Amino acid sequence: MCSLPGSRKPLLRVAVTGGTHGNEMCGVYLARYWLQNPGELQRPSFSAMPVLANPAATAACRRYIDRDLNRTFTLTFLGSTATPDDPYEVKRAQELNQLLGPKGTCQAFDFILDLHNTTANTGACLISEVSQNPFNLHLCHYLQLQNPGLPCRLFQFEPPGTESYSMDSVSKNGISLELGPQPQGVLRAELFSQMRAMVASILDFIELFNQGMEFPAFEMEVYKNLGSVDFPRTTDGHLTGTVHSRLQMGKLGGGALQGWRGPAQPASVYFLETAEPNPASGPAPDTAIRGGLETPPEHPPVGFTNIQTKSPAQEEKPQPGIRREDRRRSRREVLRTGHGCMLKSEVCC
Amino acid sequence: MCSLPGSRKPLLRVAVTGGTHGNEMCGVYLARYWLQNPGELQRPSFSAMPVLANPAATAACRRYIDRDLNRTFTLTFLGSTATPDDPYEVKRAQELNQLLGPKGTCQAFDFILDLHNTTANTGACLISEVSQNPFNLHLCHYLQLQNPGLPCRLFQFEPPGTESYSMDSVSKNGISLELGPQPQGVLRAELFSQMRAMVASILDFIELFNQGMEFPAFEMEVYKNLGSVDFPRTTDGHLTGTVHSRLQMGKLGGGALQGWRGPAQPASVYFLETAEPNPASGPAPDTAIRGGLETPPEHPPVGFTNIQTKSPAQEEKPQPGIRREDRRRSRREVLRTGHGCMLKSEVCC
Numbered sequence: 001m002c003s004l005p006g007s008r009k010p011l012l013r014v015a016v017t018g019g020t021h022g023n024e025m026c027g028v029y030l031a032r033y034w035l036q037n038p039g040e041l042q043r044p045s046f047s048a049m050p051v052l053a054n055p056a057a058t059a060a061c062r063r064y065i066d067r068d069l070n071r072t073f074t075l076t077f078l079g080s081t082a083t084p085d086d087p088y089e090v091k092r093a094q095e096l097n098q099l100l101g102p103k104g105t106c107q108a109f110d111f112i113l114d115l116h117n118t119t120a121n122t123g124a125c126l127i128s129e130v131s132q133n134p135f136n137l138h139l140c141h142y143l144q145l146q147n148p149g150l151p152c153r154l155f156q157f158e159p160p161g162t163e164s165y166s167m168d169s170v171s172k173n174g175i176s177l178e179l180g181p182q183p184q185g186v187l188r189a190e191l192f193s194q195m196r197a198m199v200a201s202i203l204d205f206i207e208l209f210n211q212g213m214e215f216p217a218f219e220m221e222v223y224k225n226l227g228s229v230d231f232p233r234t235t236d237g238h239l240t241g242t243v244h245s246r247l248q249m250g251k252l253g254g255g256a257l258q259g260w261r262g263p264a265q266p267a268s269v270y271f272l273e274t275a276e277p278n279p280a281s282g283p284a285p286d287t288a289i290r291g292g293l294e295t296p297p298e299h300p301p302v303g304f305t306n307i308q309t310k311s312p313a314q315e316e317k318p319q320p321g322i323r324r325e326d327r328r329r330s331r332r333e334v335l336r337t338g339h340g341c342m343l344k345s346e347v348c349c
Numbered sequence: 350m351c352s353l354p355g356s357r358k359p360l361l362r363v364a365v366t367g368g369t370h371g372n373e374m375c376g377v378y379l380a381r382y383w384l385q386n387p388g389e390l391q392r393p394s395f396s397a398m399p400v401l402a403n404p405a406a407t408a409a410c411r412r413y414i415d416r417d418l419n420r421t422f423t424l425t426f427l428g429s430t431a432t433p434d435d436p437y438e439v440k441r442a443q444e445l446n447q448l449l450g451p452k453g454t455c456q457a458f459d460f461i462l463d464l465h466n467t468t469a470n471t472g473a474c475l476i477s478e479v480s481q482n483p484f485n486l487h488l489c490h491y492l493q494l495q496n497p498g499l500p501c502r503l504f505q506f507e508p509p510g511t512e513s514y515s516m517d518s519v520s521k522n523g524i525s526l527e528l529g530p531q532p533q534g535v536l537r538a539e540l541f542s543q544m545r546a547m548v549a550s551i552l553d554f555i556e557l558f559n560q561g562m563e564f565p566a567f568e569m570e571v572y573k574n575l576g577s578v579d580f581p582r583t584t585d586g587h588l589t590g591t592v593h594s595r596l597q598m599g600k601l602g603g604g605a606l607q608g609w610r611g612p613a614q615p616a617s618v619y620f621l622e623t624a625e626p627n628p629a630s631g632p633a634p635d636t637a638i639r640g641g642l643e644t645p646p647e648h649p650p651v652g653f654t655n656i657q658t659k660s661p662a663q664e665e666k667p668q669p670g671i672r673r674e675d676r677r678r679s680r681r682e683v684l685r686t687g688h689g690c691m692l693k694s695e696v697c698c
Contacts, residue, residue, distance in 0.1 A: 032587060062411075119532040183468040183532035189591045238381060242538045 010210040011110035011173075014048040015100050016041060016199060018115045020070050020167045022057025023184040026195040027115030040200070043207040053096060053114075053167060056088055061185050064089055070114075074165045078103055101170045109171040113202055115195060118180035124152040124198060127176040129164050136175050137222070138215045142205045143198065150194065155223045177202075359559040360459035360522070363397040364449050365390060365548060367464045369419050369516045371406025372533040375544040376464030389549070392556040402445060402463075402516060405437055410534050413438055419463075423514045427452060450519045458520040462551055464544060467529035473501040473547060476525040478513050485524050486571070487564045491554045492547065499543065504572045526551075 016034065018027025034041055034050035041048035057064045066087030077090050078097045101108045124143070128136040140154040155178075159165060168174025177198060182191045209215075232241045365383065367376025383390055383399035390397035406413045415436030426439050427446045450457045473492070477485040489503040504527075508514060517523025526547060531540050558564075581589045 029588065119535055181532075183530075184534060186468055186532075187588065187591050192591065239378065239536065242536045242541065 009110075010045060011206050012046045012210070013109045014046050014111045014113070014203070014206060015051050015109050015171065016048050016113045016115065017051045017053045017096075017167055019055070019058040020053040020114055021063045021068075021116060022054050022059070022065075023061050023063055024115075024117035024182075025185065025187040026117050026179060026182065026192050028052070028058050029187060029192065030115065030196060030199070041203065043203055043210075045207055045210040048113075048203055049109075051096070051099070054089070054092060056092070063184070066090075069093060070167050071165045073097065073103060073167060073169050074163050075103065096167070097170055103170045110173065111206065112168040112171040112174035113199065114167040114174065114176040115199070116176055116178045117182045117184075117191065118178055119183055120180050122153075122178050122180040124150055124194065125155050125178040126152065127155045127157050127178055129157055129159065129166060129169060130173065133173065135173055135209075137220060138209075139175065139202060139205050141218055141220055142208075142215070143201055144220070146201050147198075152198075153223055154220065155225075157225065358459075359394060360555050361395045361559070362458045363395050363460045363462070363552070363555060364400050364458050364520065365397050365462045365464065366400045366402045366445075366516055368404070368407040369402040369463055370412045370417075370465060371403050371408070371414075372410050372412055373464075373466035373531075374534065374536040375466050375528060375531065375541050377401070377407050378536060378541065379464065379545060379548070390552065392552055392559075394556055394559040397462075397552055398458075400445070400448070403438065403441060405441070412533070415439075418442060419516050420514045422446065422452060422516060422518050423512050424452065445516070446519055452519045459522065460555065461517040461520040461523035462548065463516040463523065463525040464548070465525055465527045466531045466533075466540065467527055468532055469529050471502075471527050471529040473499055473543065474504050474527040475501065476504045476506050476527055478506050478508065478515060478518060479522065482522065484522055484558070486569060487558075488524065488551060488554050490567055490569055491557075491564070492550055493569070495550050496547075501547075502572055503569065504574075506574065 016031070018029075018031030020027070022028065031050050031052040035052065038047065038050060041050060052058060054064065054069050057069070067089045069089040069092060072089050072093040073096075077093055078101070080086075080090070082091065082094060097103055100112060124147075126136065126140050126143070128140075130136065137154065140152060143152045166174075166176065168176055177195065179191055179195050179198075182188050231239050234240055365380070367378075367380030369376070371377065380399050380401040384401065387396065387399060390399060401407060403413065403418045406418070416438045418438040418441060421438050421442040422445075426442055427450070429435075429439070431440065431443060446452055449461060473496075475485065475489050475492070477489075479485065486503065489501060492501045515523075515525065517525055526544065528540055528544050528547075531537050580591065583589055
């Protein structure tokens, strides 16, 4: 019997993957380190395997070479007949599927932890593709209890299609850890240490689960994506506006764009082409973050687009220009409650 | 007669170049904007020409394609016979030399302003290659007076060889504007607006100079590079340590490295390979910033390496672990006084 997401079987085959995006440096350097020093990933009941997921992109210090590896783990790509002209990441996804999968089978690894960085001020954010996955809910809850000073949020990501495509979808269960802000291609000591400590805590949690520890039921906040709105662009695809600097200082997950003509005004859109504020064709100011996560007002915003980075100091500043209806909308739609039912592995049942 | 650096002739042929590094987005988007809207660069006595310096690297959102364009404007590269196999940036440097030079001749543009971003927390920093260039000293002084709330420092860069190689060295006089922190490939509204305003001020200063305004003598601080020390690396070139997180919070321009084994300790070096602190082979903690600028203690550090970024809030925190001798050394060696003799163009003399 497989230990699929709903299963309570111990997780004995675990992998930690870094460098899935080759310019997200904490995972790149941690994977390299663990490949030389695997002892840090050992626990009494299992030894996690370190994997440098995209070595060519890592060597080039780029997100990917031919296509995004973290969008390539679909059964279509994984099952296609290999040809010499395949994109590099398709070949690499097939190799990783052989190593850690095959996806969707009983031979697949029990758990993949995939490590990422972002320029956005996410802090620590776990991304789970499996809806209301009790193991992942408890894992995040455990990290929150272990690190009360470091906010750790759970983002429940639902792929736009019907099929998962991420690195961690190859294993029976998995999760991604996103840590920011850190510029691409840059290694910050503080984030490196944070990620290293969080991986250790995650492996500790798996060990406790494997030992049969009982984790009592609880409820927690879970974040979801309410939608994506692109930046305004020229026909060539170049931006004609960017996130307003007042928004980057605020606490709100909603958005506003600043164009490049005319004075900066809060919660307004200015477009290069028309030189007029708020043309009818522009997106509404309250929906202008691509990939952003709407959050309850008491939490700082969690955004995944490159221009969402905010420093903690910036988050403390007031945001007088944000429209009231944006705030209400954010409050209403943000929260989903995760029901973490009692969790206990079968090993001691 | 040419208006070479020491000359007082009006500057009538001026260029503003962005995207010399293709992933430094403020200059990229400003150049694109001005190419469509050149009026913003016009002044009564001249019209500055906008140039997107490295379009291929910009399209790829990379620093460069084959080699760093901003290291390619030497007479050797510019004078070499073109072949189809030339690196892209060598071809492009020769094109730009035809457009804005030829370098070292009377036909060259009078002034090039080259726009850059960095992940480091430089704030606004002007980089001048010409030693004690009175025009550039007055230009920086003017910006300081115009923008008292925005620190603007002048870094006097002396190329390691005898020959200049930067984009702005093609014209008779020139300067680079470095603005940070901003992740590569990311456009921040605040920095975009700052750079746009600073370019406007620089063109205003040139216009005042051309009109014959007299700028009285003054003295100012000028920064210089005291040396470069590489990170500790493996034989493969991978880092084995990074700048200590306590240094990124401190006000000191000196440095310390944090390795990836053992607890983080201030002003100490830890290396992966030995798992011991401060091996004899390691660099001294006080010289561990590559490309960093030593600054007087009352100023925040100005660093050009990717892992020097600090937020303003971080700079306000104490730095108890920095050794006293590092501070003293920083104090002694940092300051160079720029003598800005009275400046007035010949047009009204």
